[in-house]
Amino acid sequence: MSTQELMAELARRIPAERLLQRPAQLAPYESDALTAFRSRPLAVVLAETQEDVIQTVRLCHRYSVPFVARGSGTSLSGGSLPVPDGILIALNKLNRILRIDIDTRVAVVEPGVVNLDVSRAVAAQGLYYAPDPSSQLICTIGGNVAFNSGGAHCLKYGMTANHVLGIKAVLPDGEVVQLGGNSLESVGPDLTGFFVGSEGLFGIALEITLRLLPKPERYRTVLAAYSSLAAAGNAVAQVVASGLLPGAMEIMDALAIEAAEAAVHAGYPRDAAALLIVELEGEEIQVEAEFAHLLQVIESSGPDEVRVAVDDADRARIWKGRKSAFSAVGRLSPDYIVQDGVVPRSRLGEALATIERLSRKHELRVANVFHAGDGNLHPLILYDGRVAGELERAEVLAGEIIAMCIELGGSITGEHGVGMEKRQHMPAMFAETDLEVMATLRRGLDPAELANRGKMFPGSEAPALHSRGPHPLEQQGIISRE
């Protein structure tokens, strides 16, 4: 058996306390942040050095055993879901910041470094790392690279791909390569760009060279409450049309506001149907001039209430609420599906109206919290896995929302990636030839499809959707939720 030989080889190279094999050690790794899927790996390798990763990948290649890389396990698309009988390579302990160069504004980090820790490490020098996924306090740079993660402030600064200059990676066959370098300009094809967003199919990043930016001198954060989602959507269109380019423009609907308020007491207007958060940032003089302009635009968009963050603590609370919103929805519903579709900004109002209609049609609540500035929707479909048929209805509703995004000229994913969750929607987005070209590229690097097998492409073998159903103790009547 090749897996037995692999395990024996791994045991020779990885100390027992970092080669997890017992059920109690594997169960906590069965899911990432998309718990609708679960799958138990053969073993987990807790990598502490780049050599650990390279050796593990080489062994997996030699014995033709699939492997999956995992950082903090915060993927919302099931991107780091283990493959049954495969090896899970945990990278969260491979977390050294190797080099910081303040003059050239570059940081070289290992994949397990937490996103926010990069900014913390250079804060005293007045720099920061711009991409800010909502999970930035725990998600890792390796995962950000694999999924080309976005965040609220990517409206102005672009996604992860715009901030990665170079990557040292181990390819699925164990070869170690250096892509890109230290600067944005390079000769030849943009191989770094090719790797970023490849969802772990092209191997594992070992060292990532990141671009750092000077911290904005001034922030102005404005909250505007509206009596309808459409009105908030229209306000976004008006801000864009005015020529302003805010750092971030976010919308939350009533359900999302309720959840976030319960979680962090952000001080949002509670009875609003929709809340728009607009943040200007940059040099003092420019921000103040834009701020006056922005207030005029917002005032003319018919808000019920406008509030401006009074200090840094207030601003931090506003963002904490927004960034906690997904998880906070766990307070409102036992289960939910997070969607990540994109629509052209100009059709935002239309898209939101359709989602509302679909929500009524399927009799499931949908909470909306999204990056309005770049048309990246995050409808959260609330369901109860214990009620027969609700998960299936939620899946249908999710599919219809995705179909709408494609029809409006958008995309099935803005920043969470395809992963497990949106594999089946790939044929709706891409023609067969497109998918074939992607598959050819992938097989060029990984003929046996060992790296993150089963993700991104439809029809590939992977674990089935998992429904929890009532808790066994509930079934026996021992406990209840009332």
Next chain:
Amino acid sequence: MAHAVETCVHCGFCLATCPTYKVLGEEMDSPRGRIILMKEVLEGAMPTADALPYVDRCLGCMACVTACPSGVEYGHLLTPFRAMAERERSRPPINRAARTLVKETLPYPDRFRLAFQGGRVGRWLRGALPGELGAMLDMLPDALPSAEPLPEVYPAQGPPRARVALLAGCVQQVLAPQINWTTLRVLARNGVETIIPRGQGCCGSLSLHIGEAGQARELARKNLAAFPDDVDAIITNAAGCGSGMHEYGLLFAGEPDRAVAEAFSHRVRDITLFLDELGLIAPPALPAPLTVAYHDACHLAHAQRITAPPRRLLAMIPNLTIVEVPEGELCCGSAGTYNLEQPELARQIGERKARNIISVAPQAVVTGNIGCMNQIKVHLEMLEQPLPIWHTVEVLDLAYTGA
């Protein structure tokens, strides 16, 4: 219990504040990992013994509860789970002996004083003692401070503003009796009369922490009987006790005196919260500028959500500067009996806390819990950077007395 399991959406926001995950980097040693393990056991999919090593390593610091956007009441899962597991588990004799020693001495000041004398003698045998017993000896100070016994009533100075009852506590009144005395002085200075009811005892938190719910209830009942109803608040000055007494409702679930216990718990106030709500009489300036690091005790910050009041009180002292400690939400590793039960992890977590404190170069450390005070002191000394460690009321007293 099921509700805590089902509310977890596995987002991972808790990982950043979990001391064991920070140190060990394993999902099994994270809040969401432990929730999965406890769920597997409750569902009968995993033997209790398989999950226990990871559940045992949880400090119970509840930083994850503060961090959780989804509102998972992790403590409501952990405490009953531990009590359930305690009934099933078989412990090695030396471990049982250590727990018995904890259970039978710490909650009782007189016995603890006696045991301390024994521990002094036991130091001769330190090398020959196994893990837990050795670790217990290591935590003992060289000598016990002596102090006058507390009076039954301590009168207010000036026009009376309130009347309260003080929980004198167990371990703290042996190891740091000055905390109760400074509490009395600071309350008096603020026009508060304090009674110290006779017949009171340990709050029961220590017992509950090691899964001995029966003993905890027995101790709690003593306090239910000893404290009068006609006071404005029941004051605690050890975060662990305050948090434990706030959970009397949970501790007495299904018991006939639950309502009494619950009503009692609503009257419990940490000294800093009480003074903040009352309105502190402005203290005079310190004679010289002083920079202190304020350490959030988990049982104050996470279990009672008290972080702003102690800082507001300290900020009222002219000449005092408060600095924030990096990774301030992380536990110091003391966590009740944790440094006795998991000495190696407690050491790693304690050292991390000490290094974080040193990084902001304070002249002293201020906190609101005796366990943290002891743990931080030990670890700063190990790094050869000792600092004075004060309770918040000690600093207020310092300001009032102009010492």
